Amino acid sequence: MLNIEAELPTTRQRKAPRRLDDNADSGTTLSPLDSIKVKFYYPVIDRLIEELKQRFPLDLMEFSSLLPCHFGALDNEPKLHRLAERYQMQPEVVVSQWRL
Helix, strand or coil: CCCCCCCCCCCCCCCCCCCCCCCCCCCCCCCHHHHHHHHHHHHHHHHHHHHHHHHCCHHHHHHHHHCHHHCCCCCHHHHHHHHHHHCCCCHHHHHHHHHC
């Protein structure tokens, strides 16, 4: 693709002082790539997921029953009924039109 090689700086391994840690080998070190994942990538992905949940609540999933690929689904009628009630329409008329 872009043929960009990135050299990630390695950080010095830090160990807990012996007075606080009985086992000197218990320190965990992360590779530079893992460090970027933990400090940057995962928080960004978590934030994006939360923003999408706020912007597109689960109530909007009921509109998916209107997609042609879901016309044969068995649970579409209750979803259409709820949509019709939400928008002050006659649920029976909406469901009957959907059945056509």
